[in-house]
Amino acid sequence: MLYALLCCHDEAVVTSWTTEEDEAVLAKRHRVTGPLAAQGKLRASIRLMPTTAATTVRMGREPVVLDGPFAETKEALLGVYLVDCASLEEAIALAQQIGRDEKVVFEIRPVRHYRPQGNFKETAA
Amino acid sequence: MTDVAWIDPLLRAARPQAVGALLRYFRDLDRAEEAFQEACLRALKNWPINGPPRDATAWLILVGRNVALDDVRRRSKSAPLPEDAVLSDLGDAEADIAERLDNSHYRDDVLRLLFICCHPDLPATQQIALALRVVSGLSVKEIARAFLVSEAAMEQRITRAKSAVARAEVPFEAPGAVERAERLAAVAAMIYLVFNEGYSASGGTVHVRLPLCEEAIRLARLLLGLFPGEPEIIGLTALTLLQHARAPARLDADGDIILLEDQDRALWNRDMIAEGLALIEKALRHRRPGPYQVQAAIAGVHAHALRAEDTDWAEINQLYATLERLQPSPVVTLNRAVAVSKLRGPEAALAMIEPLAGPLAGYFHFFGVKGGLLMQLGRGDEARVAFNQAIALAHTPAEAAHIRLHLDRLIKASQSA
Numbered sequence: 075m076l077y078a079l080l081c082c083h084d085e086a087v088v089t090s091w092t093t094e095e096d097e098a099v100l101a102k103r104h105r106v107t108g109p110l111a112a113q114g115k116l117r118a119s120i121r122l123m124p125t126t127a128a129t130t131v132r133m134g135r136e137p138v139v140l141d142g143p144f145a146e147t148k149e150a151l152l153g154v155y156l157v158d159c160a161s162l163e164e165a166i167a168l169a170q171q172i173g174r175d176e177k178v179v180f181e182i183r184p185v186r187h188y189r190p191q192g193n194f195k196e197t198a199a
Numbered sequence: 200m201t202d203v204a205w206i207d208p209l210l211r212a213a214r215p216q217a218v219g220a221l222l223r224y225f226r227d228l229d230r231a232e233e234a235f236q237e238a239c240l241r242a243l244k245n246w247p248i249n250g251p252p253r254d255a256t257a258w259l260i261l262v263g264r265n266v267a268l269d270d271v272r273r274r275s276k277s278a279p280l281p282e283d284a285v286l287s288d289l290g291d292a293e294a295d296i297a298e299r300l301d302n303s304h305y306r307d308d309v310l311r312l313l314f315i316c317c318h319p320d321l322p323a324t325q326q327i328a329l330a331l332r333v334v335s336g337l338s339v340k341e342i343a344r345a346f347l348v349s350e351a352a353m354e355q356r357i358t359r360a361k362s363a364v365a366r367a368e369v370p371f372e373a374p375g376a377v378e379r380a381e382r383l384a385a386v387a388a389m390i391y392l393v394f395n396e397g398y399s400a401s402g403g404t405v406h407v408r409l410p411l412c413e414e415a416i417r418l419a420r421l422l423l424g425l426f427p428g429e430p431e432i433i434g435l436t437a438l439t440l441l442q443h444a445r446a447p448a449r450l451d452a453d454g455d456i457i458l459l460e461d462q463d464r465a466l467w468n469r470d471m472i473a474e475g476l477a478l479i480e481k482a483l484r485h486r487r488p489g490p491y492q493v494q495a496a497i498a499g500v501h502a503h504a505l506r507a508e509d510t511d512w513a514e515i516n517q518l519y520a521t522l523e524r525l526q527p528s529p530v531v532t533l534n535r536a537v538a539v540s541k542l543r544g545p546e547a548a549l550a551m552i553e554p555l556a557g558p559l560a561g562y563f564h565f566f567g568v569k570g571g572l573l574m575q576l577g578r579g580d581e582a583r584v585a586f587n588q589a590i591a592l593a594h595t596p597a598e599a600a601h602i603r604l605h606l607d608r609l610i611k612a613s614q615s616a
Contacts, residue, residue: 084255086212089420092413095208126423126436127477141481142427148254177205177251 076117076185077165081153083178088152089124099176106171110157115168117188118156125150149179156185203247210239213256214336215421219308220260221267226371228315228333228361230267238263256305306425307373313422314382316360317389318367325360327393327411332357335414345397345411383426387435387491390418394439399594412443430485434492437478441498444471456601460507472502490526493518512541529558533565536572545575563592567602579609 091099110116125143132138143150155172159165162182169180214235221231238259252258316330328346331337337345343353374382397411419436426432448462479499482492497518504510519535533552540548549572552565559565570585586606593599 084209084212085424086216086256086421087208090208090212090417092410123474123477124420126420126427126433127474127481128427129481139484140428141433142424175205177209 075159075161076188077157077159077162078183078185079155079157079165079169079172080151080181080183081155081173081178082149082181083152084148085125085150085152086148087177102175103172106168106174107155110168115158116155117158118154120154122152122154124152156188203243206243206246206251209251209255210242210259211336213259215309215312215334216256216305217259217263218333218336219305219310219312221263222312223308223371224264225267228364231263232333234263234267235259237266241266307379309421309425310374310379310382310386311369311371313386313389313418315364315367315369317385318364318369319385320363320367321360323392324396325356325363326389327396328353328357329360329364330389330393330418331411331414334418337414341410345408383422383429383432386422387432390415390422391435391439391491393418394442398442409446412439412446415439416443428485430482430487431489431491433478433482434489434495437475437482437495438491438498440471440478441475441495441502444468444475444502450597454597455604456597458601459501460510462507464505464507467502475499476502488521488525490522493522493525497522510541512538516542529555530562530564533559533562533568537568540572540575545572548572549576561592563589563594563598565589566592570602570605574605574609579613583609 088096107116107119128141128143130140130142130144132140155168157165157168159168162184165182169182173180217238218231218235221234222228225231225234241262242255242259246252312334313330316333317326321329324346328342331342331345332339339354339357340350342357343350346353348356394412394415397408397413397415416436416439419432419439423429423432423436444467445459445462447468448464448466449457451457475495476499479492479495482495497515500511500514500518516535516538519531519538522531523535533555536548536551539551549569552569552572555565566585566589570582570589573579573582573585583606586602586609589602590599590606593602
């Protein structure tokens with residue numbers, strides 16, 4: 075079963091990390107996600123730009139385009155891991171490993187469809 | 200949990216909102232800062248035992264407020280009963296919850312906090328120092344180090360700035376639309392000052408001060424988070440990101456300046472560039488161009504070019520022409536002349552900067568550019584004069600060293616000729 079680990083963080087905290095602190099968190103996570111990718115358990119990882127880069131389109135009679143995220147919440151969706159797990163228990167365990175020593179929130183959502191289109195290469199941004 | 204390192208980023212992140220809200224309660228900057236300080240001390244004691252609260256900012260505001268009010272009560276014990284005005288603020292649990300719910304409630308608090316740092320009576324350096332102290336929460340020692348002055352001098356500078364701000368009596372009511380727009384513009388200018396102070400130091404021995412740039416980016420993002428639909432704030436954030444992206448390539452191992460066209464572009468921070476370009480795209484949709492957006496667009500054109508020779512100088516020339524219309528200044532014209540020199544040659548550029556000699560008589564870059572153009576035209580003697588004038592006006596040793604490099608080349612060229 076595929077699960078999306080929606081990685082939610084207090085954005086004020088994340089954007090106040092220094093470059094070194096940011097890199098340290100990434101390196102720490104990579105120690106977990108690297109082996110997971112090698113085992114084929116990690117299908118994709120996405121890091122989103124800050125919500126200040128977000129645009130919201132709200133469809134209705136007249137579509138409305140707004141700057142900023144859909145919801146102004148303290149914890150914002152800042153990234154997604156797509157993992158292939160045998161059980162929810164395993165997905166929970168992975169989330170706990172990836173987020174170890176951080177004040178982060180993971181929302182685990184079982185994936186209903188996953189249809190990769192085309193053959194995308196890894197991209198830095 | 201004995202390690203409290205994780206608390207620090209939480210306190211740092213909560214600071215602008217918390218101090219802003221406490222300032223609204225107490226209407227006194229010193230008292231607001233002290234209350235926040237006290238709340239932080241309690242957090243350091245409390246959080247390792249009980250874990251972090253769900254909403255650290257709300258916790259700090261509540262605790263800071265209660266601690267300060269306790270203090271008021273204690274001091275007034277022997278005095279007559281405190282006036283209602285002091286006590287009526289107590290224990291309004293519902294209001295606290297409401298505040299916790301919506302980020303936008305903090306908007307004017309944070310804006311006010313930023314705004315009091317840019318009082319027009321304060322010289323730029325005091326505005327920057329005050330913002331770094333009050334909003335960013337850097338210690339006086341850290342700020343003194345960034346400005347390369349003694350701690351005592353910086354302490355004095357900040358104290359003086361604070362008393363000027365206290366006299367200014369910034370209104371505490373929620374601002375009207377016009378007032379809010381004015382505050383936003385003043386705050387944006389102040390954040391850009393912070394950035395520039397880091398990007399191109401106005402004195403001392405270090406030419407680039409990265410922490411100030413990073414702090415400015417953080418402040419810009421903070422402001423943009425509060426006002427997501429303001430194209431100039433989007434532009435300002437983009438501008439700081441795109442400029443800062445080049446930081447790893449701007450100086451060599453000896454701390455000497457490497458010009459844009461000679462920089463190793465592989466060192467540029469691609470994440471920051473991508474974010475900056477995404478922001479420009481967002482800003483342009485508003486069709487309300489402004490100086491920050493145009494400057495960001497110029498930085499964006501440079502960022503797009505993977506090699507210096509790929510730079511779209513025609514586009515840059517056009518953008519500078521727009522900037523000249525929006526914000527006429529001899530410095531902007533000087534910058535456009537650089538683009539013109541690439542498009543139409545050094546002669547045309549030299550003719551363009553000729554009339555700037557008066558207004559830019561004390562400007563380092565004017566003589567640097569002039570010397571460079573003269574050198575391209577083979578007018579070595581005149582170039583040497585211009586470069587010597589530039590050196591006399593250099594702010595940092597790196598600026599002077601960079602010009603000296605040109606002079607050395609000129610001397611070598613004249614010897615071999």
